[in-house]
Amino acid sequence: MKAAVLKGPGLMELDDLPDPLTPKGGALLKILACAVCGTDVKMREQGHRDLVYPRVLGHEMVGRIVEIDANSHLAEGDKVQLWPGIACGKCRPCLREADNRCPSIKIMGFNCDGGFAELLALPKESFSGGVNLLLPRADPALAALAEPLACCINGQEQARVCQGDRVLILGGGPIGALHALLAELHGAEKIIVAERLPGRIRLLERHTSAVVVDPTEVSGKTVLAAEIGRAGVDIILTATPEVRVDGDLQKLLSPGGRICIFSGTASGNYQEKIDLRSIHYHELSITGAYGCASRQNRQAVELLTRGMIKADWLITRRTNLAGIEEAFSHSSQRIGMKSVVLI
Numbered sequence: 001m002k003a004a005v006l007k008g009p010g011l012m013e014l015d016d017l018p019d020p021l022t023p024k025g026g027a028l029l030k031i032l033a034c035a036v037c038g039t040d041v042k043m044r045e046q047g048h049r050d051l052v053y054p055r056v057l058g059h060e061m062v063g064r065i066v067e068i069d070a071n072s073h074l075a076e077g078d079k080v081q082l083w084p085g086i087a088c089g090k091c092r093p094c095l096r097e098a099d100n101r102c103p104s105i106k107i108m109g110f111n112c113d114g115g116f117a118e119l120l121a122l123p124k125e126s127f128s129g130g131v132n133l134l135l136p137r138a139d140p141a142l143a144a145l146a147e148p149l150a151c152c153i154n155g156q157e158q159a160r161v162c163q164g165d166r167v168l169i170l171g172g173g174p175i176g177a178l179h180a181l182l183a184e185l186h187g188a189e190k191i192i193v194a195e196r197l198p199g200r201i202r203l204l205e206r207h208t209s210a211v212v213v214d215p216t217e218v219s220g221k222t223v224l225a226a227e228i229g230r231a232g233v234d235i236i237l238t239a240t241p242e243v244r245v246d247g248d249l250q251k252l253l254s255p256g257g258r259i260c261i262f263s264g265t266a267s268g269n270y271q272e273k274i275d276l277r278s279i280h281y282h283e284l285s286i287t288g289a290y291g292c293a294s295r296q297n298r299q300a301v302e303l304l305t306r307g308m309i310k311a312d313w314l315i316t317r318r319t320n321l322a323g324i325e326e327a328f329s330h331s332s333q334r335i336g337m338k339s340v341v342l343i
Contacts, residue, residue, distance in 0.1 A: 003117035004324045005054045009047045012057075014322065017117070022067045025124030027131075029063035032079065033140035034115035036060075036331045036339040037148065038173070043110075044328060050110045058115035058341075059084035059108055060147045062140040066119070070127045081143045082115075083130035083150075083297040084108040086123055099129075100154070100291040107291075116324060118343055129294040132301045141340040142304060142312050145178070149309065150292035150300035152178045152262075156186065157296070158287040159235050159260035163187030166233040168252065171240030171263065172200045172212060174314055174338045179237050179262075180208045181309050188235075192227050194220075197334055207313045228252055238263050246272040250284060258285040314338045 001019050006012045022028040040057045042048065061082045068076055086106040087094050093101035108114045113121075122131070134143055152175065161167060167183045169176045172195025183191050191210040195201050204212045211227050214220035232254035238245065241263045249259065278284060292300075303309045316336025319327045320343065327339035 001118040002321055003056050003113075004058075004321065006044060006051075006057055007054045010045060012044055012324070012328075014324070020119055020121035022069050023121050023123050025070055026126065027068040027070055027074075027122045028066045029080070029082075029120045029122055030066050031061060031063045031115050031117060031120055031343045033062045033144045034058040034060060034341050034343065035141070035144040035148070036327050036341065038175070038331065040109070041328060041332045045332070048110065050107070052111065055109075056113035056115075056117050057109050058117075059110065060144045061108070061115035061120070062134070062143045063115070063120060070124060072127050072131075074127075074131060074133060079134040079136060079138060079140070081132045081134055081146050081297075081301050082108070082122070082126065083132070083292070083294040084114065084147060085130060085291070085294065086112070086125045087128075087294075089125065089128050097295050098293050100293045116321065116341060118321070129298070132298055134301070134305065138305055139312070141315050141318060141342060143301065144340055145311050145314065145338065146297060146300040146304055147292065148175060149178050149182070149304065149311070150297040151175070151289070152182050153296040153299055154292045155179070155237060155260045155262040155289035156182055158289045159237065159258045159285075161186045161188065161235050164189050165235050166190045166254070167192070167235040167237065168228065168233045169193045169210070169237045169239055170243050171195065171238065172197070172204050173239065173334065175263070176237075176239035177204060177208065177314055177337065178309075178311065179239055180204065180210045181311060183235075184209055185303070185309060190227070192224065192233070194224060199336065200334070203313065203337060207310075232257060234258065236260070238265075241266040241269075244269050244272055245274070245286065247275040247278070250275055250278050253282070253284055255282045256284070257282070258287065261286070261288045315340050318342055
């Protein structure tokens with residue numbers, strides 16, 4: 001089979017690899033689509049603490065079952081979307097429907113091979129809730145957005161986004177856009193997105209109800225201050241690593257406000273000073289979100305395939321496996337929003 005193999009930082013090549021075998025109790029999938037995540041770009045350029053080379057990246061996957069050895073309602077020929085986690089299913093987090101916190105979790109595309117390949121061996125553990133049946137007419141590229149949407153569901157669960165909230169999203173890339181769409185669905189009273197790239201600003205203004213401002217412009221700072229106002233916002237979601245979660249950010253919150261550290265912080269921003277008195281007296285909360293649980297992934301599939309969240313506009317580049325460098329460049333240069341490799 002053909003696969004894009006990352007052999008080291010900055011070195012990814014399209015190689016011929018042996019076809020994988022169908023795992024006992026698992027399945028063999030023909031990959032139909034795999035979207036490029038910002039983490040994929042980071043791993044290609046800088047590596048990752050969980051990465052062992054060589055590795056086939058890609059964790060936002062949709063495929064078709066070629067062969068199955070599992071006792072499942074699924075069958076050969078079915079089109080499926082995958083939760084990329086491989087969890088034990090027995091530990092306390094797994095039993096509490098928080099399998100993304102499983103201490104022994106493995107993630108396809110990180111510490112085992114992922115979806116930038118023609119075929120994928122799917123282990124039996126995935127059939128405990130990580131394989132989601134799609135309708136035959138479902139667009140594989142759109143369904144590949146379920147995993148990042150599920151991560152946003154996780155973040156907004158942690159931040160308790162609800163009807164009537166005023167939400168500030170820092171970063172208007174694909175994740176920031178999905179956060180805006182999800183906050184709309186939750187009935188947010190006002191959504192503000194801070195984004196500096198003109199192309200992304202135009203897309204957000206066209207496809208979401210958010211007020212979009214460029215915080216690097218003088219006029220943008222004025223608008224941002226006016227939209228936040230003295231009352232502050234209820235929710236802050238970080239959708240870019242270029243954010244300092246510090247006392248200044250806390251001042252933008254209303255009493256009872258919540259900050260969700262969604263994006264991993266950039267180097268140098270790991271340890272910041274926060275105002276504990278403000279947290280105490282104003283009942284503020286700071287929480288984190290990493291990845292998504294399989295139940296959140298299933299919810300995301302439903303939202304996308306039923307049209308409750310319309311996100312097809314986020315796909316601004318589609319290419320094939322031979323054009324994977326183009327897909328990665330599109331994402332790393334932030335030319336549009338989301339790149340999807342169709343295989």
